[in-house]
Amino acid sequence: MPNFVHLHVHSEFSLLDGANRIKDLPVRAKELGMDSIAITDHGVMFGVIDFYKACKANGVKPIIGCEVYVAPRTRFDKEPNIDNKYYHLILLAKNNEGYKNLSKLVSLGFVDGYYYKPRIDKEILEKYHEGLICCSACLGGEVAQNLLHDNLEKAEEVALWHKNLFGDDYYLEVQANTLREQIIVNQKLVQLSRKLGIKLVATNDAHYLKKEDSYNHEVLLCIQTGKRMTDEDRMKFETDDFYVKSPEEMSEYFKNIPEAIENTVEIANKCNVDFEFGHTILPNYDVPEEFETHFDYLKKLCDDGIKIKYAENVTKEILDRAEYELSVIKKMGYVDYFLIVWDYINYAKSQGIPVGPGRGSGAGSIVAYAIGITDIDPIKYSLIFERFLNPERISMPDFDVDFCYERRQEVIDYVGRKYGQDHVSQIITFGTMSARMVIRDVGRALDIPYAETDKLAKMIPNELHITIKKALEQNRELSELYENDPEINKLLEIAIGLEGLPRQASTHACGIVITKEPVDTYVPLYVRDGLISTQFIMTTLEELGLLKMDFLGLRTLTVIQDTINLVKQNRGIDVVFDREMNDPKVYKLWQNGDSMGIFQFESQGMTNFMKELKPDCLEDIIAGVSLYRPGPMDQIPRYIANKQDPEHAVYTHPALKPILEVTYGCMVYQEQVMQIVRDLAGYSLGRADLVRRAMGKKKLDVMAKEREYFIHGQTDENGNVIIPGCIRNGIDEKSANTIFDEMAEFAKYAFNKSHAAAYAVVSYRTAYLKAYYKEEFMAATLNSFLGNLDKVPLYIDECRKMGIQILKPDINKSFTRFTVDEGKIRFGLGSIKNVGTAVVDAIVKNREENGRFKDFSDFCERMQGESVNKKCIESLIKAGAFDEFEQTRSTLMASFEDILDSIADTNKKSFKGQVTMFDLAFGGTDNIEKTENDNSNNNVENQLEKMKYKYTTLKEYTEKELLSMEKEMLGLYISGHPLEQFRNQIVLKTNIDTLKIKQLQETENHIIDDVPKYRDGQTVRFAGIINNVKKKYTKTNKIMAFVTVEDLFGQCEIIVFENCYQMCTDILIDESIVLVEGRLSIREDEDLKIVANKIIPFTVDDKTENTNSNLLGNEVECSIVKNGILKDLGVKSIKINITNLNNEQKEKLRGAIRFFAGDRNNCRIDIQNNDRIDSAGGVLMNEEIFKEFIKIVGKENVIK
Secondary structure, eight states: OOOOOBOOBOBTTSTTTOOBOTTHHHHHHHHTTOSEEEEEEESOOTTHHHHHHHHHHTTOEEEEEEEEEEOSSOTTOOOTTTTTOOEEEEEEESSHHHHHHHHHHHHHHHHTTOBSBOEEOHHHHHHTOTTEEEEOOSTTBHHHHHHHTTOHHHHHHHHHHHHHHHGGGEEEEEEOOOOHHHHHHHHHHHHHHHHHTOEEEEEOOBOBSSGGGHHHHHHHHHHHHTOOTTOTTOOOOSSSOOBOOOHHHHHHHTTTOHHHHHHHHHHHHHOOOOOOOSOOBOOOOOOOTTOSSHHHHHHHHHHHHHHHHHGGGOOHHHHHHHHHHHHHHHHHTOHHHHHHHHHHHHHHHHTTOOBOSOOGGGGGOHHHHHTTSOOSOTTTTTOOGGGTSOTTSOOOOOOEEEEETTTHHHHHHHHHHHHOGGGEEEEEEEEEOOHHHHHHHHHHHTTOOHHHHHHHHTTSOOOTTOOHHHHHHHOHHHHHHHHHOHHHHHHHHHHHHHTTOEEEEEEEEEEEEEOSSOGGGTSOEEEETTEEEESSOHHHHHHTTBEEEEEEEEHHHHHHHHHHHHHHHHHOOOOOOOTTOOOHHHHHHHHTTOOTTSTTOOSHHHHHHHHHHOOOSHHHHHHHHHHSSTTGGGGHHHHHHHHHOGGGOOOSSGGGHHHHGGGTTOOOBHHHHHHHHHHHHOOOHHHHHHHHHHHHTTOHHHHHHHHHHHHHOEEOTTOOEEEOOTGGGTOOHHHHHHHHHHHHHHTTTOBOHHHHHHHHHHHHHHHHHHHHOHHHHHHHHHHHTTTOTTTHHHHHHHHHHTTOOEEOOOTTTOOSSOEEETTEEEOOGGGSTTOOHHHHHHHHHHHHHHOSOOSHHHHHHHHTTTTOOHHHHHHHHHTTTTTTSSSOHHHHHHHHHHHHHHHHHHTTSOHHHHHHHHHHHHTGGGGSOOOTTOOSSHHHHHHHHHHHOOOOOOOOOOHHHHHHHHHHHHSSOSSOOTTGGGHHHHHHHOSOOHHHHHHHHHOTTOOBTTBOOOOTTOEEEEEEEEEEEEEEEOTTSOEEEEEEEEOSSOEEEEEEOHHHHHHHGGGOSTTOEEEEEEEEEOOTTSOOEEEEEEEEEOOOOHHHHHTTSOBOOHHHHHHHHHHSBGGGGTOOEEEEEOTTOOHHHHHHHHHHHHHHOOTTOOEEEEEEETTEEEEEEEEOOBHHHHHHHHHHHOGGGEEO
8 A cells, every 4th residue: 555645635624615524534534545734725724733733632633824824015015906815825734833933823823814714924924934845736736826827937937946945845736626827837846846856745635534525515615705606706626635535545546646646745754743742831920029939929018918818817717718728729830820819819909890709619628718719608608628739630720700891801811911912812712513504504605495494493402512424313204304305315315425524713712821921922813804813723722731711701790790889979877798698688689579680680580489489698699699500400399398397408418517417408509419428428528529420421330339338338458448338337338328329310400509609799799788788789780781772661560560760861960871869760861863073072061061051052052062962962962951941952952053043143243242232222231121129130140041042832742652652762652651551462462472571581481480482383363553664575576574672671583475564554654553463583693573463553442451360250150060161251361460379279270271272272271470471372262172271270360
């Protein structure tokens, strides 16, 4: 077998161009008898570390390279039609110096040279060529391009330039494909090689693995370019030769120039790059000079912090825990890590930037608590250090830190200044083609109608890590289509071939890497939208030992700080949270279901859970955060029952009670698993953490061994006990087995208590502020969502429920954002359309310096010459900002332009001069009316003021017109809502609203508040006011419309096709109140919409209004017996009040609704929970079914 090595290979990280999966390349190379293979992606090095590891795992030598783009002039030249052309060049790293230089070149291609592509130039190629092998590349190479255009002299010049730079490490590249141009270039390259004495090398520019993959690759190119396979002008490779060919195929093709084959092995032998994993590379942190070591400084910070945090309550347990943690931190080499994190958190706090109390397992460290990295006491809440830093498992610790989302960048900037901007970078992440996405992508490329591919995509279960192959096993309908429909079979086969390939690169939302040397010394850089990031993902950076930090922006921290500031401003009170976090008034909010705005507890399901749980301590809140997730959710009924009756909590063995008593006998946390393993079987906490991890990852072989150790213990070869085991500790084998099974089952879903505890602190603080300073808290919450028309209406509605009045903007009282004004919330001027921050700042400044604006003309005079123009003033009028003055909005709208023009004229000459002329004409100021005993000039001035400007007095607009103006200027209704008067009728006539739609989009399984599932295509009824109508014509020249309809909670897009459009065209106008009947359109890649079947004006039905509160009594029950069907009585819906039902009743009711639901439902079921009413679908109601409902919930809870 001839020896050959592929040196020009594109992996999946030549995004939407290369189709070679990295994991498959070394396997295929080995199958074909090759012991080495290269990676040379287009302009990037995204996949080199994964490629390196895959090759090493398969016993294949990895060759690290890149196909770079070279600018025709310099990398800084970016002139259209000249510099958008570029050449290709293959660079391969001979050694680690070559890898660093390649990384530098690729980085500069993005940072300096990006213009359509990341481009280098000859200047930096000369500077960073050491340790690199260079090949002339494909037909896109500069040598090949000149040969193609018969520019032989230029080709020679280019080849010699590279030869002079790289010496014997420069090769002319011939390729084994049957393109006509390639055949011509190959012949000329052979001639050039012999003439100039430059070696040849054979490659194949492999973009896919096997010949039969060429069609899939063509589809991939269509996905990249947005084309269809039927498009004649689509990008495509003209042959199917671009695969990983065997050495025999390559040798046969180049049998006349065997040295080109041999030189591939020569190059492979030259390339020896090695990466070191697991060795931590921390940046330099400078400690004050008076400390001899970095550890001494950390210990001083810790000792001082413990005195402050625990004051007089410092115990031996606390001191021992701190000493132990410090010894582990020192031994594992993470002293500087703690200091670096402490430093930037300390900076943030010193600058008044809100910092979270912690997140993740780091909250389990008492050292972190003492020095202020975290704010929750790990001793008090039984948090375990080894869950964060395990001396028996060497891995980088990981402090994730939340900052105020508005000021997070300030902390990142500080880190950049401290360590050097070139030592700090953001981190890349990749989006991949998921199962549903790839089906849609492939369907689009194959020109299959969207409706068909969308239907197919929705057959894929909405599960984590689902694949098309798994879906075929789970979904019989999908499997049958795959087996029996050739078109679908083809689509799915291609989709399977492309599934999981990376689709696009983006920037990680919060990841930052900090390095000892400049970042591009270790990793190539990438630029997207002006942001520099690494080309390696977060986990790869950690493997290379680089320091990765998560700087997260948390909106809630901003809300908390803004609330504190507003309280200080309004009440003069410095907010101090109760240290013990046990205030009954705060827990009352959860108990009453008043959790809107409370961090982590806003969803309806979580609200209901808390109402049933009746939490009264932080441990309940911590458990709530942990339990309300798939898996642990099954424990919720048991947790609630045991809390309400702790004496009946069942423990498999009494030894579990001290560990599980805090969660009423339920396993909730990962830390509890660790404690059980330690306390019952005698494990160290480090070893216990390893067992927990093995259980969580279902490592069956490890678990089998650990079960034996857990029950019977472990001894060494000399009989010394390493692990005592349960039996030695007095626990019987049967109980020990049961406990291990329970832990193994639970560990799959167990939550990190340290993380839950830290977030529970944030939750408690938001609840505390809502309980004691509700106006300031809601104002701060509204400010955090300014401009978000989905969220603001929800919180405004919540304010109304809380009895907090929302006031219109006021020119004398409003500031930029929402503020609190005498117990009411005042809208900010900055939210008004056409009124920018600079305008508001000018208004506020003038107000502070010169006092309140006396009237409209006073405002116009004082703000003349500022940035307040006519458009801005018109917007202020429409928004109601001048409503406190005597003129109506209609009067101001008719007069403001004339008044502004008059003011502009007075700037040309003094107004007093004009009065003098007036006086001359009418005999002085004696004609001006004076009041009795008025010895001052005040009355004269007032009348002069009236004479100065002339208002066109008009009758005020109607309420509807005023509300419409507010909506236009503010994006929502403030003084009222056009639908408010119809609120009850809307509830009765519809089965979905935007509140449910928002919850539906946020809920994976599309289940809301325990009512039946909303499905794609389900018929719904929706009512609201039309905000916007966009008409368009389809390709078949049919008219359709996209109608935005707003209800009391937000807005929804309604799609209206031609048939429906023709029937309702007269009412599709702005501000029409309509009732829409249609079907849900649920697509994962876009917001939920409703496709209209019918749109009619919304009308008030007096009969419907009256039925809202009639209780079904004996008369109705007799009528039911007589007539059999509720429909016959004119009863179209019933409402069931579940507010006071117990869990068992609710479960039975759910089952009954689902069991009796039918395709031809005649009676709608609405569920009332306190003040909230939701639709639960429909039931084919008759006498027997109705009696069944009465039996379950009681007659008093059924309302006609």
